[in-house]
Amino acid sequence: MEKNIKIENVLNSFDNMQPAELSPFVKAKLIHRIFDQEQEFEIPFKKSLVLLSLCAILFFVNAVMLSQASEQTVKINNHAVSAQSEFSNEYDLNTTSIFYYDDKQ
C-alpha cells in the first residue's frame, strides 16, 4: 500500500513543474548570435567573392599576356625563319661565287 502511494507520488512529481529559466547571459547572447550568424555568413561570403574576382582578373591578365607573348614568339620565329632563308640564299650565292672564283683560280 505504502509502496503504491510512493509510486503514484513519483509518477505525479512533474505536476506543477515551473519552467526552468534561461540564464540572463544566455538570453542576451541568444539574440546576438542569431543575427550575428547572418554576418558570420555574409563576411566570409563577401571576402571569398572579392578573392574570386581577383583570381578571375589575374587569370584574364595572365591569359592576355600569354597570348601576346605567343604572338611575339610567332613573329620572332617568322622573322628568324625569313632572316635565315635570306642569309642562306646569300650564303649560297657567296659560296658559289667563292667556289666560282676558286675554280677560276
Place this chain on the structure above:
Amino acid sequence: MPDSLEFIELLKKGDRVSFTQLVEEYQHVVFNTILKITQQSHDAEDLTQEVFIQIYKGIQHFRGDSKLSTWIYKIAYLKAIEWERKKKSKRSINYFKNLIGIQTDKEDIPDFYHPGIALQNKENAAVLYKALNQLSENQRIAFLLIKSEGLSYQEVGTIMKKTTKSIEGLIQRANENLRNILKETYREQ
C-alpha cells in the same frame, strides 16, 4: 499574436523586431523541452541557440499546416533527439574502445534535478527521470511532452510524426513500464 498570419509574414520577411518577439515568447518553451530530453543544462542552452538559428533560417519553409508553436516544438524535439543519438553512439564507441583496451574518459550520468520542480518533489522527480531513461525513446519523449509540457496527444502526434492513436498507445505503455520499473526500484530498497 505569435500565430497570426501577419506576424508569420513579418518573420518570413526577416523582420528582426518580430523575430526578437518570437525569441522572447518561445525561449523558455524551447529550452525546457530540450532540457527535459537532454537532462544537461549547458547543452540545452547551446541547443536552444541552434534551434532559434534554425527557425530563423527555416521560417520560409513554414507552411502553416500546424500551429507555429507546434512547429517550434518539433524543431526543438528533433535537435534534442539528434544530440541524444550522437551521445549514445559516442557511448557505444567508448564501450567498444574500453573492450579492446583503449582508455576513454568515463562518463558518469548524474541524477537530474530539474530546477523548476518544487523542493518537496525533487527527490521523486529524480527517481522518475531515472525510470524514464529506461524507457524506449518514443515512450519517454511522448510521456515528457504530454505530462510535463502539457501538450495534447494531437500536438505530440504532429511533433513526433505519429497518429494520435499511436501516441495514446505510447503513453499507456510508458505508464505501465514506469510502474513496473518503480515497483522493482522500491522492491530493491
